[in-house]
Amino acid sequence: MELADIQAAAGRITDHIHRTPLIHSQQLNRFCDSELYFKCENLQKVGAFKARGATNAVFAMAEDQVQAGVATHSSGNHAAALARAASLRGVAAHIVMPVNAPQVKKDATLAYGGRIVECEATLAARESTLEEVVAATGARVVHPYDNADVIAGQGTVGLELLEQLENMDVVVLPVGGGGLLAGVAVAVKSLCPGIEVVAAEPAGADDAFRSFGLGQLVPQTDPQTIADGLLTSLGQRNFPIIQRYVDSIVTVEEETIVRAMQLQWSRLKSVVEPSGAVSFAAVLDHPERFRGRRVGVVISGGNLDLSRFPW
Amino acid sequence: MELADIQAAAGRITDHIHRTPLIHSQQLNRFCDSELYFKCENLQKVGAFKARGATNAVFAMAEDQVQAGVATHSSGNHAAALARAASLRGVAAHIVMPVNAPQVKKDATLAYGGRIVECEATLAARESTLEEVVAATGARVVHPYDNADVIAGQGTVGLELLEQLENMDVVVLPVGGGGLLAGVAVAVKSLCPGIEVVAAEPAGADDAFRSFGLGQLVPQTDPQTIADGLLTSLGQRNFPIIQRYVDSIVTVEEETIVRAMQLQWSRLKSVVEPSGAVSFAAVLDHPERFRGRRVGVVISGGNLDLSRFPW
Numbered sequence: 001m002e003l004a005d006i007q008a009a010a011g012r013i014t015d016h017i018h019r020t021p022l023i024h025s026q027q028l029n030r031f032c033d034s035e036l037y038f039k040c041e042n043l044q045k046v047g048a049f050k051a052r053g054a055t056n057a058v059f060a061m062a063e064d065q066v067q068a069g070v071a072t073h074s075s076g077n078h079a080a081a082l083a084r085a086a087s088l089r090g091v092a093a094h095i096v097m098p099v100n101a102p103q104v105k106k107d108a109t110l111a112y113g114g115r116i117v118e119c120e121a122t123l124a125a126r127e128s129t130l131e132e133v134v135a136a137t138g139a140r141v142v143h144p145y146d147n148a149d150v151i152a153g154q155g156t157v158g159l160e161l162l163e164q165l166e167n168m169d170v171v172v173l174p175v176g177g178g179g180l181l182a183g184v185a186v187a188v189k190s191l192c193p194g195i196e197v198v199a200a201e202p203a204g205a206d207d208a209f210r211s212f213g214l215g216q217l218v219p220q221t222d223p224q225t226i227a228d229g230l231l232t233s234l235g236q237r238n239f240p241i242i243q244r245y246v247d248s249i250v251t252v253e254e255e256t257i258v259r260a261m262q263l264q265w266s267r268l269k270s271v272v273e274p275s276g277a278v279s280f281a282a283v284l285d286h287p288e289r290f291r292g293r294r295v296g297v298v299i300s301g302g303n304l305d306l307s308r309f310p311w
Numbered sequence: 312m313e314l315a316d317i318q319a320a321a322g323r324i325t326d327h328i329h330r331t332p333l334i335h336s337q338q339l340n341r342f343c344d345s346e347l348y349f350k351c352e353n354l355q356k357v358g359a360f361k362a363r364g365a366t367n368a369v370f371a372m373a374e375d376q377v378q379a380g381v382a383t384h385s386s387g388n389h390a391a392a393l394a395r396a397a398s399l400r401g402v403a404a405h406i407v408m409p410v411n412a413p414q415v416k417k418d419a420t421l422a423y424g425g426r427i428v429e430c431e432a433t434l435a436a437r438e439s440t441l442e443e444v445v446a447a448t449g450a451r452v453v454h455p456y457d458n459a460d461v462i463a464g465q466g467t468v469g470l471e472l473l474e475q476l477e478n479m480d481v482v483v484l485p486v487g488g489g490g491l492l493a494g495v496a497v498a499v500k501s502l503c504p505g506i507e508v509v510a511a512e513p514a515g516a517d518d519a520f521r522s523f524g525l526g527q528l529v530p531q532t533d534p535q536t537i538a539d540g541l542l543t544s545l546g547q548r549n550f551p552i553i554q555r556y557v558d559s560i561v562t563v564e565e566e567t568i569v570r571a572m573q574l575q576w577s578r579l580k581s582v583v584e585p586s587g588a589v590s591f592a593a594v595l596d597h598p599e600r601f602r603g604r605r606v607g608v609v610i611s612g613g614n615l616d617l618s619r620f621p622w
Contacts, residue, residue, distance in 0.1 A: 042580045262618075265582050265617055266582070269351075269353045269354055269581055270580055270581065270582065271580040271581065271582060307573075309620050311572070311573065
């Protein structure tokens with residue numbers, strides 16, 4: 001993974017994604033004694049940065065590679081992102097989802113033109129069903145994060161951030177599978193090695209934190225966090241990139257994730273999903289790392305089931 | 312009230328308020344079969360358009376008029392807006408609030424430097440307490456909507472909308488006391504008389520709808536609506552302006568206000584308060600009026616008590 005891959009991705013996807021805004025709040029800055037600039041990937045197409053990687057992966061394929069369509073197993077933002085990217089390219093997207101996936105997620109995938117293939121709610125069933133889909137259709141699998149084109153696509157968040165924010169001291173972003181983190185770290189460190197790259201992870205799903213500390217990949221077992229986008233294990237392809245380019249990984253408490261969301265909703269008037277608030281939670285839980293500094297805070301997404309709220 | 316008053320207000324407040332963005336969603340446009348452009352006054356200073364009117368009123372005063380400070384009775388967005396404006400001008404703001412006002416609203420007023428004077432929770436107590444404050448301090452009362460400078464300040468929303476959106480067919484905005492509606496209607500009709508101006512009001516607090524239909528001011532009695540910013544009666548000064556410049560007033564159902572909020576939160580990722588969603592609710596409840604048209608939809612504010620949600 002090199003800067004050139006990310007720059008190529010930026011050119012490839014530019015007509016299909018939003019250049020998301022950078023917003024700030026004087027009140028939050030006073031509250032945190034930092035200069036915080038929030039990169040709003042919750043305002044990205046499909047409501048999350050995942051649109052970038054999926055679009056890059058689909059458009060990077062040669063015509064003969066993509067014509068049988070693409071496939072993945074996911075019930076999250078990657079599913080909607082891949083369905084949308086395939087639709088833009090005019091090919092099929094086969095999305096394997098557990099039967100118990102929330103209707104709101106199925107609807108989003110269908111709205112973007114995806115074809116849902118239901119399976120039982122186990123990882124084994126997901127993987128075997130995906131294999132069957134691939135065997136039957138010839139579709140190419142696009143992994144949600146352990147994929148070079150996906151990583152390069154997510155890295156375009158870093159390129160934009162550098163263009164939008166001068167003299168940034170540090171960038172903080174969530175880590176789940178590590179696609180966003182790896183891509184942004186390569187972009188930022190290649191262009192501005194002096195900028196610190198900090199990853200934030202829920203303490204209840206801290207495989208990246210532990211892997212980074214041990215120097216070897218530790219799989220995620222029994223993760224417990226409200227941040228449902230960060231339940232996955234760090235990817236094989238992602239880990240060495242993160243080891244090379246990321247300065248540190250910090251963990252955040254569940255209550256802080258909720259507080260970060262509330263502050264972002266009330267002060268920024270911006271709907272942020274729990275996973276998307278983990279970066280700001282890191283600023284709240286580790287203020288000494290950010291005090292007096294100019295910080296790029298990546299809001300990774302804004303999709304959550306609002307029907308649970310007592311309207 | 313003339314266009315020149317609103318243009319003067321725009322010049323007076325430009326350094327102190329945000330030029331708020333106009334956002335749209337392809338999904339919502341397809342859903343409504345309209346071209347909707349949302350004017351985001353929820354992203355305004357203090358989280359509501361009220362910052363414009365209060366700032367204009369405070370800065371329009373001569374030095375000798377303002378030096379003893381300003382005062383109002385309010386527990387809503389006007390209180391915070393007036394406190395902020397007074398602070399910018401370097402004078403005191405005395406805000407009369409009922410003892411049972413939510414702590415979050417008191418905190419907002421205090422955060423902007425306002426001085427809270429508590430009173431009993433009746434309109435009579437509010438008014439007599441305000442009179443006492445004025446007698447004791449010499450502060451000048453700034454009414455939340457029945458005030459020419461406030462109306463002119465709110466009208467700057469209309470000027471911006473005309474600059475930001477070409478070929479607008481219709482503008483739709485909420486009406487409570489009528490400050491925003493009167494100001495925007497004057498601005499829009501003076502510059503582009505062909506643009507239709509539609510006001511939206513909750514069916515459970517429809518004094519403006521009834522007053523407009525009868526041709527005489529009907530006071531609001533026992534209003535019942537989730538849109539807490541629209542509980543007030545239409546102002547004396549506002550009504551004749553609205554009669555002259557507004558094309559129609561429509562009412563919306565409570566369930567539609569909630570649905571409008573949910574759609575705005577989930578599709579625009581933007582936190583909109585109930586009163587702020589009433590304009591979009593009008594599009595949902597009266598689709599035939601907006602179908603195929605290019606619509607400016609004013610989101611008036613984004614302040615609500617998020618602590619009630621089950622985080």
